[in-house]
Every structure is written in structure tokens, then in C-alpha cells.
Amino acid sequence: MIVCNFLYICLLFYEKEEEGGYRFADKSRGIMDSEFVFWIIIIFLSADFIIEKVLDALNIRDMSPCLPEKLKGIYDEKEYERFQNYKRETHRFNRVSSAFSFIVLIIFFSAGGFGWYNAWVVGITDKILLQTLLFMLGLAVVSTLLEMPFDWYATFRIEEKYGFNKMTGKTWGWDALKGFFLSLLIGGIILTAVVEVYRGTGTYFWYYAWGIISFFSLFMALFYSRLIVPLFNKQIPLEAGSLRDKIENFARRTGFKLKNIYVIDGSKRSTKANAYFTGFGPEKRVVLYDTLIKELTEEEIVAVLAHEIGHYRKHHTVQFMLASILQTGIMLWLFSLLVNEPALSEALGGERVYFQLGLVAFVLLYTPVSMLIGLFMNAWSRKNEYEADAFAVGQGVAKDLISGLKKISVKALSNLTPHPWYEFVYYSHPSLLKRIAAIERRSSSG
16 A cells, blocks of 8 residues: 555656656646556555455454364354354355446546546536535435445345344344445535535645534534434433442542433344443533343443543543544545536546546545545554553453453454454454453553
């Protein structure tokens, strides 16, 4: 990926001559050549797909057919066999679905599908905003229709086969419909704001777009659980009793102000257990899945929440929010440098600069940059997970935290021995065995 980025930067300043060879780009004609952009996109998409498939294969190959010694006491033999069957079937299905998506995208892109569709959109309206919204709407509809059969099969064949799925066809359909229209609403609002500031402010539109998107991100972080979650799940306050008393007492003991503790009906869709914190200040709340309350003891639930409180006490949540805002700013700045390059629109089949084609081309070109940033963010996240675990250990809940994490991981059939490269690239949390080892070291030394 580093090599790809280097080549990409170099190619920005070169273009192909008619008789062959290369020379420095003529800045008056744009800094890129459309043929180069076309092949760079093909290379980036292909490299991303191949890397993902190689890492998936390594991860599956590393699974031992026998229960490793270090997993005894976490899995029993029968449960471990079930885990392996689940992972292998999921791997085969994901290989087919991702290959289908990759092939469709490559064929559509190579055949000039983006350019053809853009010409049809431009023939309907000459307004930049309407062109962009209509163009993106069509892509969203087609993408959703292509993904739905795979999502249905994963839910009602694989997840149900292994006892995870609790959704009915009606719930699945309503979720898909609400999720689609919600995405259109939110995406449409953001896209409209970006296009309008682009039209009104020119070169420095990214400043204003950055401010708008940052404000929206902060708003959603504050009110997501209050505004979005109720569209899909019921949240009710945790009733008075032993569990609520223990959570509130622990929060007071650690100096963590907490008033809002809710239970969400996660069992409506899955048997997998979870818990999370959301919001800031007076809007922060603890959300417990009803499956978590069913599977874990009250002490284990408090220990899991101690880990989450550790994130707040270590300021991880705010740090990640700021990092995300910075990442958005960098992306928008790069986009502002390239959006008016004719080569981006021409590579996708346009005859001149179109905002919507430039946007799609930029997203495709941004793939390796996004992967590099993802590597850094995941490594940072894993470090923060260890720190949050250490905070929980410092509160004297190490034993309950370990037992709670074991139950959650086994219930979800999580991979406890991922391939190191796969873990490095994709895991935002350390694998369970590494977390347990770190907790035990911290507990014994403390």
C-alpha cells in the first residue's frame, strides 16, 4: 500500500505522450491524464481485493482442527467445532459475495457505466445539485438491490443455522427499508450542503464542508441513541434493583456521573450480547443488550462497564472523535485539490468535469489512503482497549472482566486465534487471549 501511494503521488505529476513515454504534466491542462487515472483505479481496487482475500485465507488456514491448549476452559470440544464450522461457512460466503461485488464494479467501471449513467442524469437536469443527488441516488438504489440477497442469505441461512438470528422476515424487511431511507436522508443532507458550499465558495469549499460535517458528526454522537436507535429498537430504562444499584454505585465510586441506564431489545434480532456507552455530558448513557443481562452475572456486567468507563476516563472517546474530524478534514482537502481535474471525470467516462464523477473517482482513488489510516486507527484502538482493561483491573474487577469477556466471545463464536496479519489489519480490539494475558499480568503486578 505504501508503494501504491508513492506511485500514485508520482503519477499525479506525469502524463502520457501520444507517441509513448512520459513527461511532466502540463499544469494548464490539468495535472493528470485520464488513462492513468483509469488504470490507477483498477490497480487500487484489485490490490485491495487481493489483499483482503489473502488475509482471509491466512486467517482460515490458521485455525487448528483440534482445540488448542490455551483455549481449554473457554471453549469445549463441541463448541469449538461449531465455531470452526461457522467461521469456514462465513468465509466461503463472504468470498463469494465480495467477489461478486468486485466483479460487478470492475465491469461497470471498465465498460464506461459511470459515464453512461452520468450522461443520462445530465440529460435530465443541468443543475449541479440535482445532478449529484440523482446520480448518487441511482448508485445507492442499485448497490442496495445487489446487496440485499446476500444479506438475506447471511441472516436467514448462516446466522439462523448457528442459532444467532432471531429476526423474522418482516423485521428484516423493515430494517432494510428504514436503513435505506435513513441513509438517503442523512446522506442527502450532507451531500446537499457540500455541493452548495462548493458552488458558493469555490476553491476553499472544503473549509466550510469540513465545518458542516464536523458539526453533524458531533450532533450524531450526542443524540444518536435518542434519535436513531428508537427507529430500530426499543430502549427502556433499567428497572430499579440489584443490577442498577451496582452500576450506579460503581459509577459513583469511580467519579463517573451517570444517570441514564437503558436496556435495548437486542434479542429481537440476535442472540449475540453487547453493551455500549454513547453521547457526551448530560446526554451520555449506558445501553445494555437484554442478551447481555441474560448471559452475564451482575458482577460481570459491572466489570464490562468498568472497561467502558475506562475509555471515558482516559479520554479515548473524545480523542477518537477529534481524530475522525481531522481525518475528514484531510480527505476533504485532498478532494478539493482534485475535484476540478478533468482526468477524474474523464476516467469515469465523462467528457468534461462533473462534480459527481469527480466525487466517485476520488472515493475510488482514496482506497489505499483509507487503508493506511485504518491501520493506524486500529493500532491506536487496540492500545486504548488495553488501557481501558487496565483501568477496570485497577478497580478490582479483573476476574469478573475475564469471565465476562469469555462468555461474550464464545456466545458470538469469535475467533480467539486470528492470524497476526489479519489481526493487525482488521482488528480494532486485541484478540481475547491477548486481552486475558494482559489483564492477568496487570492484576498480578498490581
